[in-house]
Amino acid sequence: MVVVIGAGAAGLVAATFARSTGQPVRLLERTSDGGRKILISGGGRCNILPSSLQPERFITDSPAHLMRGLLRSWPLTEQRTFFENEVGIPLALESDTGKLFPKSNRARDVRDGLVDLATRRGVEIQYDTTVNGLRRSPGEGWQIETSRGPLTATAVILATGGLSVPQTGSDGTGLRIAQDLGHGMHPFYPALTPLTGGMPGGADLAGISLPVRIRAKGDGRTRETAGGFLFTHRGYSGPSVLDISDMVTKTTSEVFLRVSWTDRTESQWRDEIAATTGRVASVVARHLPERLAEALCADAGLPPDRRGPELRREERLALIERLTAYALPLTGNEGYKRAEVTGGGVALTDIHSRTLESVRHPGLFMCGEMLDAFGPIGGYNFAWAWATGRLAGLAAGRMG
Ligand SMILES: Cc1cc2nc3c(=O)[nH]c(=O)nc-3n(C[C@H](O)[C@H](O)[C@H](O)COP(=O)(O)OP(=O)(O)OC[C@H]3O[C@@H](n4cnc5c(N)ncnc54)[C@H](O)[C@@H]3O)c2cc1C
Incomplete structure (x- = not known):
């Protein structure tokens, strides 16, 4: 039997593909319904995929070619076909942003569609079940410690997500389990998270949004982002800010952000x-x-x-x-509470890039946000979760 831990974006897809190999599959989920991040994604509309994807926009501390190989394992066009034809969710392109959303604009359709598909294909989903530990069985396979007692499995897929928005169920237990099993980890940090700071001239500008260009300098690096900027009650958000926020959260040295509010010179x-x-x-x-x-x-x-x-x-x-180069005053960031993803995580060098099987423990697979890579706003992170979930599912199913 294949046991998948975590019914989020990656785990739901992993379980469905593991089942497609003919193996019995059980999906363990700590919340009562799973996929809670899908529900809150894209402002409740779920930006399910980008219409085109630039792998170089992903951030990883692992060798970039490993991340690119994983993305290539399931091309965007095939991912789209899967959602439209197999999950049964027609998608629509938002032409000004290049993002794909369900035509219904309802994230719930995506979560429910994935749960329905997994169930139809014969995955047994067990909710309200928290996995606390994982160890190799004395014979072949794995012993899984759950809040409802122990379970054994031939192959296990860890799909427990990272540390972002812990109330959706992902509190880092899976990362701890992977670390305890000896996997290399790149340091974690909140990414795609709003930044905090004061307003120009001390004015209250909360609610104002506009397209901008931001140049970040710090820690010996410079990076530029462009896109929407939103003044919040505590500081700044919007794609241009979220996409550059890891420059601020990842380092302890000072980072300087300069904003050009228009494209005028x-x-x-x-x-x-x-x-x-x-x-x-x-x-x-x-x-x-x-x-x-x-x-x-x-x-x-x-x-x-x-x-x-x-x-x-x-x-x-x-x-x-x-x-043209407003020095944005920064006091901090909103951390994991508001971060869309977790930076860092399981080193891509510690998993086989064609199967996502651990290089340290045969029969253990990992996928989704817990791996050391994340992308910018725009459907990139679901593309990562779907692609890595599928790959882990197929490989675990073949050995399950
Ligand atoms: C507010 C917000 C908006 C977002 N919008 C978008 C968007 O529009 N487009 C996009 O591409 N990305 C978006 N993202 C990012 C995207 O949601 C994540 O990249 C993606 O959900 C990661 O999938 P995952 O399956 O790896 O992890 P998760 O979705 O976090 O799933 C992990 C699952 O594992 C379960 N779990 C954890 N630990 C245990 C345990 N010990 N035992 C049992 N179960 C456990 C959790 O309950 C959860 O269901 C958004 C994120 C947030 C927070």
């Missing part, structure tokens, strides 16, 4: 400001939400009614810097 701003005889803030507000325009002018030290001809040189320089 310094000289475009300079020319337009020089040409105005009216209020400078009104020129800025032609291109930015008004409250943000006022706040940036205040942050640059301009009196609210400063007019173009009165603008001093140092005021102009300060304003243009805030418009």
Whole structure:
């Protein structure tokens, strides 16, 4: 028998594919219904896949070719076909973001569809069952310690996720189990998590969102992201912030984020400001939400009614810097409580890249978020969970 631990995105797919090999499969899940991260994903709409995927946007401390090989194991077009034809969920493209969502825009359809498919294929799902330990049986196979007593299995798939949003069921037990069994781990950190900090000019801008470009520098690295930016009550969120947040959470050294609020260059701003005889803030507000325009002018030290001809040189320089390279004040981040994924995890060098079987323990497979790789916002992380879940399921089923 194959036992899959964790009925999240990766575990549901792993169990279905393990069952497709003809083996009996049992799926153990600690919550009463499983797939809770799928339910809250994509703002309740579930961004199930990206329409195209750039593997170089994944982050891993393991050799990148191992991560790329795993992604290639199930091409995006085949993943899409699986969801549309086998799970029975028609998908729709959101053309401005390139994200794929269920046509119904209901994440619940994805979770329920995956549970239904696994059940139809003959997977036995056991909810309200927490796995606390795993050890090799004296003979072949594995002994699994669960909250409902011990179980034995020929092959085990660990699909317990990482540490993000623990109330969905993933509290890191599976990572601890993998570590206790001697697997190499890359240090964990919250990723795709909102950042905290103050507002330009001390204004309350919560709720304002706009497309921006962010350049991050720190820890000897620079990286740029582009996309939506959202002012929250505690700081900043939106894809451009989430995608760069690991630069902040991963290191203890200082990281500097500079934001360009529009795609306008310094000289475009300079020319337009020089040409105005009216209020400078009104020129800025032609291109930015008004409250943000006022706040940036205040942050640059301009009196609210400063007019173009009165603008001093140092005021102009300060304003243009805030418009094109605003130094975002950072106080911290919202951690695992709000992180969409966990960075770090089981070293990809400790699993066979064609099967996801542990190199240390034959018959043990690992998949999903607990592995050392994550992608940006946009359906990348489900693509990872589906692809690695399928690969582990097929390989475990062949030996189960
Ligand atoms: C708010 C939010 C929004 C997101 N939106 C998107 C999105 O739109 N698109 C995208 O691609 N990604 C999104 N993600 C990321 C995505 O949800 C994860 O990458 C994905 O769910 C990881 O799948 P997983 O199966 O590895 O882990 P999980 O989904 O975390 O599943 C792990 C499962 O294992 C169970 N479990 C854990 N420990 C035990 C144990 N000891 N015994 C028994 N069961 C156990 C848990 O209860 C859980 O059901 C989002 C994440 C969050 C938090």
